[in-house]
Amino acid sequence: MTALIGIDWGTTSFRAWRMGAGGEVLDRVDDGPGILAAAGLPGGFRQAMQDRIGSWLGTAPVIASGMITSRNGWIETPYLPLPLDAAALAANLTLHEGIHFVTGAVSDPDGPAPDVMRGEETEIIGHLSGGGGDGLFVLPGTHSKWARAEGGALTGFRTVMTGEVFGALRDHTILGRLIQPGPGSEDAFRRGVEAGRQDGALLGRIFSARTLALMDRLAPDQVADYLSGLLIGDEVAQGTRDAGGPVTIIGRGDLALRYQTAFAVLGIAARITPPGMAQRGLWEIARMGKLA
Amino acid sequence: MTALIGIDWGTTSFRAWRMGAGGEVLDRVDDGPGILAAAGLPGGFRQAMQDRIGSWLGTAPVIASGMITSRNGWIETPYLPLPLDAAALAANLTLHEGIHFVTGAVSDPDGPAPDVMRGEETEIIGHLSGGGGDGLFVLPGTHSKWARAEGGALTGFRTVMTGEVFGALRDHTILGRLIQPGPGSEDAFRRGVEAGRQDGALLGRIFSARTLALMDRLAPDQVADYLSGLLIGDEVAQGTRDAGGPVTIIGRGDLALRYQTAFAVLGIAARITPPGMAQRGLWEIARMGKLA
Numbered sequence: 001m002t003a004l005i006g007i008d009w010g011t012t013s014f015r016a017w018r019m020g021a022g023g024e025v026l027d028r029v030d031d032g033p034g035i036l037a038a039a040g041l042p043g044g045f046r047q048a049m050q051d052r053i054g055s056w057l058g059t060a061p062v063i064a065s066g067m068i069t070s071r072n073g074w075i076e077t078p079y080l081p082l083p084l085d086a087a088a089l090a091a092n093l094t095l096h097e098g099i100h101f102v103t104g105a106v107s108d109p110d111g112p113a114p115d116v117m118r119g120e121e122t123e124i125i126g127h128l129s130g131g132g133g134d135g136l137f138v139l140p141g142t143h144s145k146w147a148r149a150e151g152g153a154l155t156g157f158r159t160v161m162t163g164e165v166f167g168a169l170r171d172h173t174i175l176g177r178l179i180q181p182g183p184g185s186e187d188a189f190r191r192g193v194e195a196g197r198q199d200g201a202l203l204g205r206i207f208s209a210r211t212l213a214l215m216d217r218l219a220p221d222q223v224a225d226y227l228s229g230l231l232i233g234d235e236v237a238q239g240t241r242d243a244g245g246p247v248t249i250i251g252r253g254d255l256a257l258r259y260q261t262a263f264a265v266l267g268i269a270a271r272i273t274p275p276g277m278a279q280r281g282l283w284e285i286a287r288m289g290k291l292a
Numbered sequence: 293m294t295a296l297i298g299i300d301w302g303t304t305s306f307r308a309w310r311m312g313a314g315g316e317v318l319d320r321v322d323d324g325p326g327i328l329a330a331a332g333l334p335g336g337f338r339q340a341m342q343d344r345i346g347s348w349l350g351t352a353p354v355i356a357s358g359m360i361t362s363r364n365g366w367i368e369t370p371y372l373p374l375p376l377d378a379a380a381l382a383a384n385l386t387l388h389e390g391i392h393f394v395t396g397a398v399s400d401p402d403g404p405a406p407d408v409m410r411g412e413e414t415e416i417i418g419h420l421s422g423g424g425g426d427g428l429f430v431l432p433g434t435h436s437k438w439a440r441a442e443g444g445a446l447t448g449f450r451t452v453m454t455g456e457v458f459g460a461l462r463d464h465t466i467l468g469r470l471i472q473p474g475p476g477s478e479d480a481f482r483r484g485v486e487a488g489r490q491d492g493a494l495l496g497r498i499f500s501a502r503t504l505a506l507m508d509r510l511a512p513d514q515v516a517d518y519l520s521g522l523l524i525g526d527e528v529a530q531g532t533r534d535a536g537g538p539v540t541i542i543g544r545g546d547l548a549l550r551y552q553t554a555f556a557v558l559g560i561a562a563r564i565t566p567p568g569m570a571q572r573g574l575w576e577i578a579r580m581g582k583l584a
Contacts, residue, residue, distance in 0.1 A: 160499070235495065
């Protein structure tokens with residue numbers, strides 16, 4: 001019997017779970033159009049959802065998190081201020097066209113550098129609801145999120161545009177001209193992390209990706225890994241500057257492993273959470289909201 | 293009577309001067325194809341030079357500096373190590389097809405972050421030869437150079453990719469999507485400089501260009517100036533972190549004025565050199581090399 005249908009709907013990704021009475025996963029969909037693609041389809045978001053999980057619909061409440069509640073999503077919802085826990089997210093669900101939308105979070109809205117997230121708050125709730133402790137988190141991605149949880153609530157976060165800037169540097173600056181594709185070089189990545197952890201202007205240090213290649217001290221098929229390491233190394237060194245204790249990586253696949261390598265190079269304890277944080281967070285928020 | 297013909301030939305620019313027996317400028321050309329454009333012309337670099345200053349040629353020695361001696365230039369010449377003064381540059385001129393090429397400089401070639409320049413060394417020599425003192429210099433551009441001169445010689449420098457990264461962020465990341473063109477806002481630029489001077493990951497601070505716009509705290513036609521200020525503010529704050537005394541800006545036009553504004557916001561004394569540093573540097577190197 002289906003108790004809840006959960007959707008994590010991001011800019012470029014769509015994942016959904018059909019859950020049973022104890023929150024266990026009965027069925028899952030791991031691919032589908034992100035909001036950018038779905039918005040352009042005939043029938044839009046509703047049809048995109050129908051196409052992927054139509055056979056589930058009507059059997060249980062639907063809850064959704066992620067960029068689907070942004071200006072370019074299905075419905076734009078306000079950001080909630082910090083501190084933010086599962087109860088506050090549950091109390092602020094937006095019911096629209098039969099779907100319970102989890103809204104995003106805002107950090108320091110009146111300060112000089114406000115910040116926002118949509119979706120990652122649910123993953124952090126998933127971690128906390130499963131007995132994971134407070135502490136410092138990184139959620140690597142196109143826009144990495146560094147977040148802190150205290151007393152079971154999200155209390156602060158910062159977006160770092162590492163992934164997107166890497167792509168822009170590789171594809172649209174002089175740094176990319178010497179790059180040749182290759183099998184991937186962990187050694188070059190580690191050299192990059194060492195350059196990234198150093199002090200000094202980041203936009204100066206990245207130039208070493210070019211000069212080392214010009215001087216034949218970095219092979220053309222190593223430049224991209226070096227540059228990736230340099231940006232991630234800078235991010236991790238700065239993100240952990242004032243941190244006490246270990247860092248929890250919420251993420252999957254190659255990118256999470258890259259961050260784990262960077263933490264290792266920097267001598268900082270880090271562990272990757274098991275998969276399923278978004279699904280667990282959706283369950284927890286639904287449970288607090290009496291949906292499941 | 294023409295004593296020397298000098299050319300400053302960069303990636304995207306060509307400038308030339310016809311000089312008299314005292315180094316005075318008798319005639320000048322301020323526009324012409326940079327090396328990227330010239331390389332693709334029929335007849336290549338020689339024809340491009342002939343087209344612009346053909347009437348001068350044959351009357352005096354020709355000396356040229358800039359990216360024209362890079363891998364993509366007329367002839368690739370080695371980089372000279374630091375410290376580097378006019379005498380060393382004169383002793384290492386490369387005569388090729390009748391032109392005396394000034395070669396570039398390398399900083400820390402065996403260290404973790406080697407750096408290179410071609411052309412800026414000549415501008416700094418121009419400043420020093422005119423009685424300008426030692427100190428810290430910034431040469432703003434697509435790739436800004438931060439350089440130090442001691443005892444009349446170039447002793448260190450660092451390339452910061454501020455201009456090129458600004459373009460890549462504006463044109464190829466999410467930061468650009470909220471940008472609308474406008475008349476230019478010095479207030480937004482100054483707000484950006486304040487954000488740029490702060491500590492913390494640069495790739496995090498730049499995200500404020502998006503969040504402030506999302507929250508209607510930055511107008512769409514101010515986002516670009518804010519982002520420009522943020523990058524230049526970070527560059528200037530980091531470039532002057534360990535500097536004593538005032539900074540000399542070698543540059544022209546709107547970009548030099550932007551840097552001067554950034555220095556003012558940060559409370560650091562800075563002055564812009566008079567125009568003509570490249571021409572004066574070429575004269576000085578030629579004079580030391582007994583060409584003029």
